[in-house]
Amino acid sequence: MWEPQQPSVRMVTRLLLLTSALLSTCQAAESPALFTSVTLTLEPSNAVSQGTNVTVRCQALVSSSGFLNRKYTIYKDNTVVYTESITTAEDLIYSLRMARVANTGKYKCKVNIPGKELSSSSEKLTVTGLQTPVLSVDKRVFSEGEEVTVGCKAPGESGAIVFYFYKDSKELYEERVDANHVETRLRFNNAGDHRLHCDYRVILLTDSVPSNASNNVVVTVKELFITPVISVRPHGSMIIEGDNLDISCSVSGNLQNSSGLKVFLSKGPTLLSSGQSKANHSMRALAEHSGEFQCSLEVGNVVKRATENVRITELFSQPVLTMYPTEVFEREKITLTCKSTNYSSDRISASDVKYSIYKDNYTLTPGSFNGIYVVPGVVPNSSGIYSCKADARMISKYSAKLPVQAKVLVSKPEITAIGRVIVGKPFQVRCHSDRGSLPIEYTLWKKYSEVNSTTVQQPHHQAIFPVTVQHYSDMQDYKCEARNNPKIDTVVSNKLNTTVIVPLSNPGLSVVPDLLEVTEGNEMYLICGVEGSPPVTFKWYRRGNVQPLCTTTSTQSSASHHIKGVGNEHSGTYYCEAINYANMVRSQPVTVDVKMATWKKGLIVACCLLVVALLALACVLRYNSKRGKRENAAELSVKPSSPKSDDSLTVSLTHSTMEVYNPPEDAAPPFDGMEGRATNGTRDSVASLPAGISNRSSYSLPATV
Numbered sequence: 001m002w003e004p005q006q007p008s009v010r011m012v013t014r015l016l017l018l019t020s021a022l023l024s025t026c027q028a029a030e031s032p033a034l035f036t037s038v039t040l041t042l043e044p045s046n047a048v049s050q051g052t053n054v055t056v057r058c059q060a061l062v063s064s065s066g067f068l069n070r071k072y073t074i075y076k077d078n079t080v081v082y083t084e085s086i087t088t089a090e091d092l093i094y095s096l097r098m099a100r101v102a103n104t105g106k107y108k109c110k111v112n113i114p115g116k117e118l119s120s121s122s123e124k125l126t127v128t129g130l131q132t133p134v135l136s137v138d139k140r141v142f143s144e145g146e147e148v149t150v151g152c153k154a155p156g157e158s159g160a161i162v163f164y165f166y167k168d169s170k171e172l173y174e175e176r177v178d179a180n181h182v183e184t185r186l187r188f189n190n191a192g193d194h195r196l197h198c199d200y201r202v203i204l205l206t207d208s209v210p211s212n213a214s215n216n217v218v219v220t221v222k223e224l225f226i227t228p229v230i231s232v233r234p235h236g237s238m239i240i241e242g243d244n245l246d247i248s249c250s251v252s253g254n255l256q257n258s259s260g261l262k263v264f265l266s267k268g269p270t271l272l273s274s275g276q277s278k279a280n281h282s283m284r285a286l287a288e289h290s291g292e293f294q295c296s297l298e299v300g301n302v303v304k305r306a307t308e309n310v311r312i313t314e315l316f317s318q319p320v321l322t323m324y325p326t327e328v329f330e331r332e333k334i335t336l337t338c339k340s341t342n343y344s345s346d347r348i349s350a351s352d353v354k355y356s357i358y359k360d361n362y363t364l365t366p367g368s369f370n371g372i373y374v375v376p377g378v379v380p381n382s383s384g385i386y387s388c389k390a391d392a393r394m395i396s397k398y399s400a401k402l403p404v405q406a407k408v409l410v411s412k413p414e415i416t417a418i419g420r421v422i423v424g425k426p427f428q429v430r431c432h433s434d435r436g437s438l439p440i441e442y443t444l445w446k447k448y449s450e451v452n453s454t455t456v457q458q459p460h461h462q463a464i465f466p467v468t469v470q471h472y473s474d475m476q477d478y479k480c481e482a483r484n485n486p487k488i489d490t491v492v493s494n495k496l497n498t499t500v501i502v503p504l505s506n507p508g509l510s511v512v513p514d515l516l517e518v519t520e521g522n523e524m525y526l527i528c529g530v531e532g533s534p535p536v537t538f539k540w541y542r543r544g545n546v547q548p549l550c551t552t553t554s555t556q557s558s559a560s561h562h563i564k565g566v567g568n569e570h571s572g573t574y575y576c577e578a579i580n581y582a583n584m585v586r587s588q589p590v591t592v593d594v595k596m597a598t599w600k601k602g603l604i605v606a607c608c609l610l611v612v613a614l615l616a617l618a619c620v621l622r623y624n625s626k627r628g629k630r631e632n633a634a635e636l637s638v639k640p641s642s643p644k645s646d647d648s649l650t651v652s653l654t655h656s657t658m659e660v661y662n663p664p665e666d667a668a669p670p671f672d673g674m675e676g677r678a679t680n681g682t683r684d685s686v687a688s689l690p691a692g693i694s695n696r697s698s699y700s701l702p703a704t705v
Contacts, residue, residue, distance in 0.1 A: 034264040034271070034298060035061075035062055035113070035118045036062065037118075038110070038111050039109075039120050040057070040059075040107060040120040042056060042123050043055040046123060047126045048127055048128075049128055050100055050131070054125065055095055055096075056074060056093070056095070056096065056107055057094075058091060058092040058111070059091045060072075060091075060092075060111040061268070061269050062089070062111075062269070062271075063264045063270075063294075068087065070086055070111055070112070071083065071085045071113075072109065072111055074092075076106070077106055078106075081094075100158050101159075101204070102159025102202055107123050108120055108123075130200075130202065133152050133153060133198050134155065135151070135196060137151075138150075142188075146187070147186065148185065148186055148187075148188065149183060149184075149185050150183070150198075151181060151184075152198035152199075157200075158180060159204075161176070161177060161201070161202055162201045163175050163176075163177070163182045163199075163200045165186070166198065166199075167188075168195050169197075225254050226251055226253030226261075227252050227253055227306065228249060228251060228263060228295040228304055228305060229249070229251070230249050230307065230308045232293065233245075233247075238313075239285055239310065240285070240313045240346075241313065241344075242394075244282060244283075244285070245283050245284070245289065247265060247282075248279070249263050249265035249296075250277065250295075261276065261298070261299045262276060262297065263275055263295065264294075265280070267291060272293075285312045287315075289310070291310065292307050292309050292310075293307065294306070294307045313344060315393060316342065316344070316395075317340045317341055317342035318397050319388050319389070319399040320340075320341065321338050321357070322402075323336050323402065324337070328404070329409055329437075329488075330382070331377050331382075332382075333375065334374070335373075336374070336375065336388075337372050338372075338373075343392075348393065352392050352393070353392045354390070355370070355390055356389045357387075358386065358387045359384045360385055371388075382404065383405050384404060385402070386401070386403075386404055387402065407484065407485070409436060409488065410435065410436030410440050411482075412433070412482075413431045413492075414431070414433070415480045415493040416432075416496075416498065417475075418430055420581055421469070422501045422503065423469060423470065423500060424470060425468065427467060427468070428465065429464070429466075431465070431480035431482065431493065432462065432463065433491075436482065439484065440483070440484045441453060441482070441484070442463035442480055443482075444478065444480050445480065445481065469500065472502055472533075475497070479492055479494070479496070480492075499533075501532075501581050502533040502582070503532055503580075504530045504580055504583055504585045505530065506530060507576065507586060508588070509527070509528050509574060509576045510590075511525070511526060511527075516595075519595040520567055520595070521567075523564055524562075524563045524592070526560060526563070527559075528540065528558060528587060530557055530578040531557065533581075533582070534555040534557065535553050535555050536553070536578050537551065537579040538551070538554065539578075541574065542574055543572060543575070544572070548577075561576075570594055571592055573589045574590050574592060575590070
């Protein structure tokens with residue numbers, strides 16, 4: 001079974017050595033430091049309007065030789081609003097995004113380093129301008145005495161806010177909250193219309209009242225008889241880039257009773273060296289090293305400073321990168337020139353300076369060259385960030401960055417009509433290219449004549465031309481061209497192709513069947529036709545009616561209104577209207593007279609004929625009745641000329657009876673071989689009449705009844 005071993009003496013010794021090394025490292029990291037100043041600035045200014053982004057910048061100038069932990073604290077009206085610890089010499093940034101009135105106040109910054117702290121002076125920030133409040137009500141109509149929820153909001157504001165509610169311009173209610181909105185319930189007892197509104201006030205820390213001065217107390221402060229001394233070699237103005245620069249910081253005076261004295265050599269925020277009574281620093285001089293060097297001594301809380309301004313002459317000036325032409329299009333040749341205009345002729349010549357050119361941090365020139373480089377036109381994309389470097393005697397300098405944005409050639413433009421195009425009315429034509437760097441010149445042509453031209457300078461601008469066409473075929477005559485490079489020909493669009501609306505004309509209303517053939521019971525079609533562009537809305541009217549009989553929309557130039565079972569009530573005057581996107585036209589009125597049905601005409605004729613026939617029959621019967629009476633009166637007894645029994649034959653026809661008088665047998669018949677005929681109501685009754693009766697006018701002929 002495994003048992004833990006006791007640590008040996010060697011292991012304990014190693015742990016002690018490691019702990020000692022760590023402690024010595026930590027002590028080395030906490031290097032001596034010297035406060036120079038702590039400043040607080042408000043950017044962009046101490047007085048801004050609401051909605052401005054404000055930067056509170058705390059800058060601490062601390063001279064140190066190594067690792068230094070800094071703790072920054074930002075105060076507003078003596079209240080901590082932000083704190084942060086950093087280990088670099090960068091400024092502390094405290095951002096107030098979209099500053100509001102509540103951010104108004106006095107700001108101060110305090111910086112702590114190990115064993116020391118220093119505060120900046122206060123800077124007052126004033127933010128002006130408040131957002132307009134918004135009032136809301138849950139309902140706008142309610143009963144008297146009913147509670148209503150009302151709210152007031154101050155968009156974007158912050159801090160302590162007092163909201164006020166008003167009814168008919170009189171204050172009704174107020175409430176203080178730590179938010180930008182408030183809601184409450186109000187009761188209204190007075191009937192009628194009332195106007196409500198609200199406003200608010202942001203509560204700020206009131207200004208202090210200054211006090212009177214206190215009594216005077218005289219004190220004496222004795223000066224220390226020691227001063228810092230700074231020396232620079234080489235001395236004077238003959239320091240040129242590349243020379244060795246030696247700077248020393250020392251103390252002059254009585255050093256007795258000066259325990260705790262320290263000296264610091266610095267340039268700006270950079271601590272170059274430090275020591276108990278002396279500090280030295282050596283460097284290879286560069287132009288950027290020009291400036292003020294500072295030697296500081298610190299005894300307790302007393303700090304004394306000495307400065308020396310050092311001017312270093314450039315071995316050669318910073319190179320300048322230029323391009324030709326200054327404006328270039330895609331796939332065009334570019335000439336880049338990198339040159340240092342000034343150099344120290346005592347140390348170098350112009351040919352000693354070598355150059356390199358970079359694009360987007362990649363080297364375009366593999367080796368040093370004389371400073372002129374040509375970017376070939378075959379490069380598909382010459383846009384980018386260019387820079388160059390100059391080298392001489394192990395000193396390198398870079399030019400400022402040169403952004404190059406190659407222009408894009410304009411693409412083939414598109415020509416379109418804006419809105420509806422109506423013959424005879426003005427409209428607008430737009431020319432636009434999807435690609436192309438501004439400015440772009442657009443020209444509108446009609447066949448071979450230039451109509452107008454314009455130049456588009458801004459991305460949101462458009463090339464728009466006013467146009468009027470007199471015939472729909474004129475649209476094919478318009479084209480537009482675009483150009484943004486005077487060295488290249490223009491590009492031309494296709495012909496303008498759009499729908500042209502022709503106004504309606506020549507309206508007409510026709511009736512099928514023909515007006516003379518419109519009869520009861522048949523069908524009738526009212527056909528409305530026009531000339532012009534569809535779609536067309538047709539409306540049929542009957543004079544005397546405000547509302548249309550029928551409305552329909554058609555893509556054809558004509559439409560019909562169908563009436564089934566035409567009756568006499570459909571007689572009247574009709575007209576139609578036609579409407580399209582251009583205009584409205586009305587036809588001439590047409591009068592329709594519905595004729596009687598054919599069967600009705602035949603029935604009337606038949607009735608008339610029947611009446612005539614009945615009347616004729618009645619007349620015939622009446623006539624025959626009168627004639628029969630006359631004949632009956634004439635059927636009297638037939639007697640001979642002498643009153644002899646054998647000389648006469650009497651025939652009486654009464655009520656369908658016939659009487660025949662026979663003479664005596666011994667009477668001799670006066671007529672021989674003659675017969676007479678009589679009817680007794682039937683055509684089959686025949687009587688023998690004396691012969692020769694026809695020769696005797698005094699005899700009557702038998703009558704047929």
